[in-house]
Amino acid sequence: MNYRKNLFFSILLAMIITGISFAGGTKESTSGQKEKQPVKLSALFMKQASYSEQDVRNMTAEFEKENPLIGISLEFVSYEALHDKIIAAAASGSGYDVILIDVIWPAEFATQGILRDITKEIPKSMIDKVFSGAWDTVLYKDRYYGIPWILDTEYLFYNKEMLKKAGISAPPKTLNDLADQAKIIKNKGIVKYPIIWAWQQSENVFLNYVVLVAGFGGSFFDDNGNPLFNSGGGLKALQYMVQSLKDGVSNPASLQAISDDELRVFGSEQAAFALNWTYMYNIANTDSSQSKVVGQVGVEPTPGDGVNVQIASVNGSMGLGITQSSKNPKEALKYIEYLTSSSVEAKYANLSLPMWKSYYEDPSKWPKGQKPLINAAQLSFAKLYNRPMLAHYTQFSTIMQKYLQKALLNQMSPKDALDAAAKEVVQEKANK
Amino acid sequence: MRRSSYYRHKILKLIFIYFFVILLIASIIAPFFWLIVSSLASLKDLVAKPLHWIPRHLNLERYREIFLGQIGISFRYALRNSILVALLSTSVSFVLSLLAAYSLSRFPGKYRSNILYVMLATYMMPPVAILLSLYIMLRQIHLVNTIWGLSIVYCSFLTPFLTWILKGFIDTIPKEIEEAATIDGANRILILLRIVIPVAIPGIIAAVLLGVLMSWDEFFYALIFTSTNKAITLPVAIAQFTKRHSIDYGMMAAGGVVAALPPIILAVLLQRYLIQGLTSGSVKG
Amino acid sequence: MLVVAGIVGFPFIKTIYTSLFNAPLIAYTRKAEWVGFENFIYAFINPSFMGGVFHTIYFSLLSISLNILLGVLTAMLLNQKFFGRAFVRTLVILPWALPTVVNAVLWRWIYNPTYGALNALLTQLHIIQNYRDWLGSAGLSTMTMVVLADTWKNYPLVTILVLAGLQMIPKEIYEAVKVDGANWWNTFWRITLPGVRPALLVALVLKTIDGLRVFDIVYLMTAGGPASATKTISFYVYQEAFGFLRLGQASAFSVINVTIIFVFVIFYIKFIRSEGISG
Numbered sequence: 002m003n004y005r006k007n008l009f010f011s012i013l014l015a016m017i018i019t020g021i022s023f024a025g026g027t028k029e030s031t032s033g034q035k036e037k038q039p040v041k042l043s044a045l046f047m048k049q050a051s052y053s054e055q056d057v058r059n060m061t062a063e064f065e066k067e068n069p070l071i072g073i074s075l076e077f078v079s080y081e082a083l084h085d086k087i088i089a090a091a092a093s094g095s096g097y098d099v100i101l102i103d104v105i106w107p108a109e110f111a112t113q114g115i116l117r118d119i120t121k122e123i124p125k126s127m128i129d130k131v132f133s134g135a136w137d138t139v140l141y142k143d144r145y146y147g148i149p150w151i152l153d154t155e156y157l158f159y160n161k162e163m164l165k166k167a168g169i170s171a172p173p174k175t176l177n178d179l180a181d182q183a184k185i186i187k188n189k190g191i192v193k194y195p196i197i198w199a200w201q202q203s204e205n206v207f208l209n210y211v212v213l214v215a216g217f218g219g220s221f222f223d224d225n226g227n228p229l230f231n232s233g234g235g236l237k238a239l240q241y242m243v244q245s246l247k248d249g250v251s252n253p254a255s256l257q258a259i260s261d262d263e264l265r266v267f268g269s270e271q272a273a274f275a276l277n278w279t280y281m282y283n284i285a286n287t288d289s290s291q292s293k294v295v296g297q298v299g300v301e302p303t304p305g306d307g308v309n310v311q312i313a314s315v316n317g318s319m320g321l322g323i324t325q326s327s328k329n330p331k332e333a334l335k336y337i338e339y340l341t342s343s344s345v346e347a348k349y350a351n352l353s354l355p356m357w358k359s360y361y362e363d364p365s366k367w368p369k370g371q372k373p374l375i376n377a378a379q380l381s382f383a384k385l386y387n388r389p390m391l392a393h394y395t396q397f398s399t400i401m402q403k404y405l406q407k408a409l410l411n412q413m414s415p416k417d418a419l420d421a422a423a424k425e426v427v428q429e430k431a432n433k
Numbered sequence: 434m435r436r437s438s439y440y441r442h443k444i445l446k447l448i449f450i451y452f453f454v455i456l457l458i459a460s461i462i463a464p465f466f467w468l469i470v471s472s473l474a475s476l477k478d479l480v481a482k483p484l485h486w487i488p489r490h491l492n493l494e495r496y497r498e499i500f501l502g503q504i505g506i507s508f509r510y511a512l513r514n515s516i517l518v519a520l521l522s523t524s525v526s527f528v529l530s531l532l533a534a535y536s537l538s539r540f541p542g543k544y545r546s547n548i549l550y551v552m553l554a555t556y557m558m559p560p561v562a563i564l565l566s567l568y569i570m571l572r573q574i575h576l577v578n579t580i581w582g583l584s585i586v587y588c589s590f591l592t593p594f595l596t597w598i599l600k601g602f603i604d605t606i607p608k609e610i611e612e613a614a615t616i617d618g619a620n621r622i623l624i625l626l627r628i629v630i631p632v633a634i635p636g637i638i639a640a641v642l643l644g645v646l647m648s649w650d651e652f653f654y655a656l657i658f659t660s661t662n663k664a665i666t667l668p669v670a671i672a673q674f675t676k677r678h679s680i681d682y683g684m685m686a687a688g689g690v691v692a693a694l695p696p697i698i699l700a701v702l703l704q705r706y707l708i709q710g711l712t713s714g715s716v717k718g
Numbered sequence: 719m720l721v722v723a724g725i726v727g728f729p730f731i732k733t734i735y736t737s738l739f740n741a742p743l744i745a746y747t748r749k750a751e752w753v754g755f756e757n758f759i760y761a762f763i764n765p766s767f768m769g770g771v772f773h774t775i776y777f778s779l780l781s782i783s784l785n786i787l788l789g790v791l792t793a794m795l796l797n798q799k800f801f802g803r804a805f806v807r808t809l810v811i812l813p814w815a816l817p818t819v820v821n822a823v824l825w826r827w828i829y830n831p832t833y834g835a836l837n838a839l840l841t842q843l844h845i846i847q848n849y850r851d852w853l854g855s856a857g858l859s860t861m862t863m864v865v866l867a868d869t870w871k872n873y874p875l876v877t878i879l880v881l882a883g884l885q886m887i888p889k890e891i892y893e894a895v896k897v898d899g900a901n902w903w904n905t906f907w908r909i910t911l912p913g914v915r916p917a918l919l920v921a922l923v924l925k926t927i928d929g930l931r932v933f934d935i936v937y938l939m940t941a942g943g944p945a946s947a948t949k950t951i952s953f954y955v956y957q958e959a960f961g962f963l964r965l966g967q968a969s970a971f972s973v974i975n976v977t978i979i980f981v982f983v984i985f986y987i988k989f990i991r992s993e994g995i996s997g
Contacts, residue, residue, distance in 0.1 A: 447800075450795065450798050450800050451800065453791075453795050454795065454800055454802075454806060457792060457795065457806065457810070458806060458809065460870075461809055461810065461812055461813060462809075464813070464824060464825070464828065464870060465812060465813070465816075467824070467828060467835050468816075468820070468824050471824075471827070479827075479833070480832075480833035481833070482832070482833055482838070483838065483841075483842070484833070484835065484838035484842075550983065550987075553923075553927075553983075554730055554976065554980075555727070555729065555730050556927060557927050557930075557931070557975075557976045557979040557980070557983075558729070558730060558733060558931075558972055558975075558976055559931045559933065559951070559952040559955045559956075559971075559972050559975055560931075560933075561933070561952065561955045561956045561959050561960070561968070561972075562729075562733050562955055562959065562968060562969060562971075562972035563729035563730065563732075563733060563972075564959075565743070565959075565965070566728065566729035566732050566733070567729055570728070570729075594924070597920060598879070598917075598920045600916075601916025601917060601919065601920050602882065602883070602886060602916060602917070604916055605883070605886055605887075605913065605916060606886075632886070633886070635881070635882040635883075635885035635886055636882045636883070636886060636917075638882065639878045639879050639881070639882035639917075642811070642878055643875065643878070643879070646814055646815065646875075649815070649817070650817055650818055652817070652818060652819060652934055653933070653934065667817060668817040668818065668819045671817060671819050671820060672819050680823065682823060682827060685819070685820055685823050686820070686823075686824065688820065689816050689817060689819075689820030689821075689824070692815075692816070692817050692820065693812060693815040693816045693817075694815075695815075696811065696814075696815035697808065697811060697812060697815055700808050700811045700815075701808050704804055704807060704808055705804075
């Protein structure tokens with residue numbers, strides 16, 4: 002019977018351990034609550050967006066100090082879970098007042114009746130002070146469904162040392178320049194695959210494709226919603242991608258890479274060029290624990306074909322919206338106006354670049370060492386190109402991802418792949 | 434002559450056994466070793482080519498962050514939540530399923546065992562499909578984002594499973610052992626406690642481990658049903674180490690190492706019972 | 719028991735019911751319409767989904783065989799006497815205790831084509847010349863690599879179950895057979911296998927269900943790529959429900975998924991029961 006005694010003690014021990022951790026935990030969770038507030042909002046954010054959880058908590062605390070009658074409970078989830086959370090809450094009929102949304106969602110959420118139309122509440126004066134491309138983040142069919150919050154786009158990053166070694170004096174001005182410079186770098190044996198992309202079969206590959214479509218001056222649909230991407234700029238973009246793989250200038254690992262893999266490959270001197278988001282600049286250029294290329298990173302707006310388009314830039318921003326089910330839309334609006342205000346955005350500008358044009362006019366306010374990035378941002382933000390705003394965006398993107406990968410894997414020619422994609426997109430639309 | 438061949442046979446067998454034991458240990462340790470290295474090394478060293486197996490700069494910074502730092506706050510809550518959910522759901526399902534398994538095993542009706550398979554049906558559904566129905570149910574009883582709600586959901590698939598596992602083990606126990614006790618006039622509960630459980634200890638331990646680990650690892654329900662420090666579990670907290678465009682691989686590795694510890698500690702505590710059971714001679718009596 | 723049955727039964731029946739409707743996930747703007755078996759017809763004529771069925775069955779068959787094979791062998795090994803046995807028995811649980819999220823990220827990192835540990839190891843041992851793209855092929859090899867990552871973590875479950883079964887076989891029986899002069903093979907078939915049959919059945923069914931509904935590891939390691947080569951049934955269920963908001967279609971996919979699982983499970987039970995009678 003000895004083991005039974007032991008069993009008893011081990012269970013007891015486990016209970017004590019959990020009891021201690023439980024007691025330790027409950028203390029803090031109650032202290033955060035504000036019970037006397039007449040209006041209580043709940044908001045859903047993303048953990049570690051450009052702003053960290055703590056930053057958002059600090060901003061919110063400031064807001065609550067200014068508005069003692071509004072209390073806000075915050076929830077933070079990972080980006081992957083953000084969409085699913087909003088959907089699950091909406092499907093169950095209630096949920097959050099304020100939600101963080103990605104640029105590709107307003108069409109879907111507006112059609113589904115999740116988001117509140119706040120067109121009337123946004124002053125005209127504010128609209129003019131913000132990059133118009135930023136507003137596209139929250140626009141659907143000329144109605145405003147929120148306020149843009151975290152502006153982002155994909156830039157062309159390059160390794161200055163490698164370009165110098167290859168005898169290249171200036172970074173590429175056009176997409177063909179990019180391919181040519183990559184060939185020079187490859188032929189000189191400086192790096193095996195000069196360009197790394199994020200072409201994983203997910204939103205990544207479609208995003209990279211959209212940048213190139215923008216660069217080649219293509220568009221996705223005509224005014225009647227018929228596909229256009231299987232000819233012109235849309236076709237050129239995919240041909241460019243496939244050709245760069247064939248020439249060996251693009252890393253074949255791109256096909257399963259996400260943005261993070263790009264950062265790692267670029268940061269370990271295994272690529273001369275990478276197309277990536279804002280965050281990469283400071284990590285690759287300053288964080289010596291993650292990067293071997295500190296101080297060697299150049300950033301430029303992604304170039305276009307040089308004929309019709311000089312700068313290619315995709316809108317990867319986020320926005321703050323108010324739900325249809327919110328019982329306190331007025332207070333919710335006040336809250337999101339505060340978070341997106343120019344003073345708050347300027348205060349946290351080293352984490353996420355403001356959407357207010359005025360910020361870019363006064364370099365004295367810029368954080369140290371950010372000049373190249375802010376210069377590139379100013380040019381790119383003025384030219385933000387949007388992914389198609391479709392209520393059934395996810396279906397569309399899923400189809401595109403599949404066929405883009407088929408072309409990249411040489412299962413289909415670029416033309417066949419895009420034709421097939423166009424056909425399936427039309428079918429799916431009929432299917433609803 | 435015969436004797437030497439006997440020894441040779443025995444030595445061969447020993448070599449055979451140790452060969453495979455070493456192979457087994459290596460196959461387990463190698464990826465885990467890399468996980469630990471990843472949790473200690475800087476990301477720069479991890480992506481180096483050629484790769485150094487023991488990077489020059491190792492530090493415990495990430496563990497400090499997890500146990501004391503700002504980013505680790507959610508993780509620490511999640512550790513508590515996960516322990517509670519695993520204990521709660523496993524213990525409730527265990528008691529229910531032990532009783533159910535015993536009765537199913539000892540009074541087998543023609544269709545009764547089929548009930549089990551029907552009960553398993555929900556576990557067979559992709560979680561995504563039934564997620565929303567469950568979410569709405571939990572919402573109605575105000576258990577969204579609580580460890581209670583999550584535990585109930587886990588019980589719903591653990592109970593049928595544990596019942597089934599335990600029934601399998603109890604089936605293998607010869608009925609004769611109990612019959613003697615029945616003649617002595619002991620009632621069913623007593624027989625279960627005094628005779629069946631001691632004999633079935635290895636099976637029970639396996640079932641408990643299985644229950645704990647199933648709820649320990651469950652991801653999708655937890656992801657949707659919980660969202661604040663009050664209730665998130667470890668897999669959710671670890672998944673939150675990913676950022677919008679980048680993955681904090683080092684933190685995830687450190688989180689994984691820490692998350693693997695409680696089940697291992699439990700396994701160490703239960704280890705001896707797994708070996709005991711019949712070998713300890715409880716059948717002799 | 720009734721509560722459990724309610725929690726268990728309600729969503730199940732609701733899913734079957736929903737699969738017959740053109741049901742939206744969010745019912746603010748659109749009501750569900752009865753569409754009969756249209757969702758099922760769509761599933762069967764949709765080459766992507768049928769590809770998903772194929773990938774799922776491939777994943778399952780490979781992962782079930784590997785899990786059972788490794789699990790049983792390891793359990794039998796751990797049932798032998800050797801130095802450090804208790805330690806190894808605990809060690810075996812280690813991969814199993816690792817959350818799937820971490821396991822997926824770990825293996826994605828290990829397989830990485832530009833800086834992965836597997837490439838480094840194999841080149842340093844001169845087994846391969848150049849770094850390889852382990853998850854890059856559109857054939858079945860990518861799925862195979864995912865199965866290996868999944869098996870590494872999950873086969874200890876089979877080990878523990880079978881080991882428990884082995885432990886519960888009374889020693890006296892082995893001794894009796896030894897006196898009869900039966901060889902190892904005979905003992906295995908006559909005593910060991912029947913003894914662990916219930917544990918094996920549990921392990922088999924559990925692994926089958928897990929295999930046929932596989933989602934997490936695939937989603938995290940490959941996101942279904944390359945060119946949809948690793949999309950599974952559950953992946954399409956997720957995509958339909960949370961991506962396309964078509965709950966009816968997602969439910970139909972789930973019902974098909976459950977049906978496939980049922981076919982497997984009934985097959986095992988019939989097979990193992992008839993074995994039981996003949997043996």
